[in-house]
Amino acid sequence: MNALAATSRNFRHAARLLGLDSKVEMSLLIPFREIKVECTIPKDDGTLVSYVGFRVQHDNARGPMKGGIRYHPEVDLSLKLMLMLLLICSWKVDPDEVNALAQLMTWKSAVADIPYGGAKGGIGCNPGDLSKSELERLTRVFTQKIHDLIGVHTDVPAPDMGTNAQTMAWILDEYSKFHGHSPAVVTGKPIDLGGSLGREAATGRGVVFAAEALLAEHGKAIKGLTFAIQGFGNVGSWAAKLIHERGGKVIAVSDITGAVKNPHGIDIPELLRHKESTGSLKDFQGADSMDANELLVHKCDVLIPCALGGVLNRGNAADVKAKFIIEAANHPTDPEADEILAKKGVVVLPDIYANSGGVTVSYFEWVQNIQGFMWDEQQVNKTLQNYMTRAFHNIKNMCQTHDCNLRMGAFTLGPQSSLHCYKNEFTGSCSDRTGNSSHQRLPKLDATLITAIDFET
Numbered sequence: 001m002n003a004l005a006a007t008s009r010n011f012r013h014a015a016r017l018l019g020l021d022s023k024v025e026m027s028l029l030i031p032f033r034e035i036k037v038e039c040t041i042p043k044d045d046g047t048l049v050s051y052v053g054f055r056v057q058h059d060n061a062r063g064p065m066k067g068g069i070r071y072h073p074e075v076d077l078s079l080k081l082m083l084m085l086l087l088i089c090s091w092k093v094d095p096d097e098v099n100a101l102a103q104l105m106t107w108k109s110a111v112a113d114i115p116y117g118g119a120k121g122g123i124g125c126n127p128g129d130l131s132k133s134e135l136e137r138l139t140r141v142f143t144q145k146i147h148d149l150i151g152v153h154t155d156v157p158a159p160d161m162g163t164n165a166q167t168m169a170w171i172l173d174e175y176s177k178f179h180g181h182s183p184a185v186v187t188g189k190p191i192d193l194g195g196s197l198g199r200e201a202a203t204g205r206g207v208v209f210a211a212e213a214l215l216a217e218h219g220k221a222i223k224g225l226t227f228a229i230q231g232f233g234n235v236g237s238w239a240a241k242l243i244h245e246r247g248g249k250v251i252a253v254s255d256i257t258g259a260v261k262n263p264h265g266i267d268i269p270e271l272l273r274h275k276e277s278t279g280s281l282k283d284f285q286g287a288d289s290m291d292a293n294e295l296l297v298h299k300c301d302v303l304i305p306c307a308l309g310g311v312l313n314r315g316n317a318a319d320v321k322a323k324f325i326i327e328a329a330n331h332p333t334d335p336e337a338d339e340i341l342a343k344k345g346v347v348v349l350p351d352i353y354a355n356s357g358g359v360t361v362s363y364f365e366w367v368q369n370i371q372g373f374m375w376d377e378q379q380v381n382k383t384l385q386n387y388m389t390r391a392f393h394n395i396k397n398m399c400q401t402h403d404c405n406l407r408m409g410a411f412t413l414g415p416q417s418s419l420h421c422y423k424n425e426f427t428g429s430c431s432d433r434t435g436n437s438s439h440q441r442l443p444k445l446d447a448t449l450i451t452a453i454d455f456e457t
Ligand SMILES: NC(=O)c1ccc[n+]([C@@H]2O[C@H](COP(=O)([O-])OP(=O)(O)OC[C@H]3O[C@@H](n4cnc5c(N)ncnc54)[C@H](O)[C@@H]3O)[C@@H](O)[C@H]2O)c1
Pocket: 203, 230, 231, 232, 233, 234, 235, 236, 254, 255, 256, 257, 292, 306, 307, 308, 309, 328, 329, 330, 355, 356, 358
């Protein structure tokens, strides 16, 4: 099941639990605005090439919209290809996928209780095929086309697949030509341009705080428990390192190059050094190699998928031996696997909460830029811990109120808090749950529209 299907399914289930009117439910699913722009640049050899950039802004009830900008070949929308695709009546890009990811950002921000809505976007290109100067030109042209539709209090992009701190620096520079110096228009910037300390580790660190909150609920702690971690990139390696520092035993790790196991616990700093010097997990002396697929069903206390979506499915869910699963990757568990795991008594901490540390520290970056005051790393990490712990208890409250699992506890939080804002808008008092009404709100729906439109259910 893809991201769209899984997000819609979870949202609809949550809507039932909340008793939402079907028309209100539909209004929360429809994006606020979809933007598509043509971006033509000269390549280094002087020839022109055209790409299509896009941005889906899902919802702004709780505050400015927030989400990544990705450069990815799967969303290759060069005009030539677009014409070919239109001719054969098929569409290589899955706009629904981007809509789903934008929607997921709305709910994730609400779960983290940060005053943002959700957005997602990107350019259909293969960044690996472009030189640095071509990427810069493309990013600047894209920014010129959308600068009136993003902004500090409107929509705040961040890095995603195929983009990085450098991309954000180009967007910031180009945007500032039109609007004056505006560091808060993007997050995930280089530190020198107003990026936040602690951002690089934030998602992995948030995963560990989330795990601590869950384990504490079950009378346990990281120390002494065994962990299997799929993925050793940004999120997986930070999670592994912090678990190791807390006395947890990481007994299995995998990435695209292979998998290793050691029942006594892998020396994670050593594995990081090995990966850094060889680029691979293979031939690591401190552990035995293992079948990468076996990692997901390896005997351990806590399984943390930090790589791909859909890795836990009906094919392997029955064989999972972990007691807890912390979803660091986006949608790693298929709904079918969810049901099987629930029957086995496995506790699943959902992605929408477990990997929200990144967007939470992005919010801290935005706050620091607006304050014009930089926090030290300790303050960033401590505040992140407070947010992750509070969010866990908010989810637990929803679980109790609606007699549901943690995934539904998280998914009911999002629509409920967006609705609080809309209700305030309908009655003329526009403020979010924190009482902050300072950000610019854009009209999305009014009460008359909700009752007038006969949505299909
Ligand atoms: N980085 C963030 O801030 C962030 C925030 C929220 C969610 N996420 C999600 O977390 C996941 C990981 O993100 P990341 O930033 O660490 O990405 P990354 O590219 O840094 O790392 C991905 C890791 O997955 C491994 N991998 C790929 N295919 C694999 C396979 N078949 N088996 C085992 N490992 C495999 C790669 O080798 C790599 O180690 C993704 O699902 C991403 O959407 C990341």
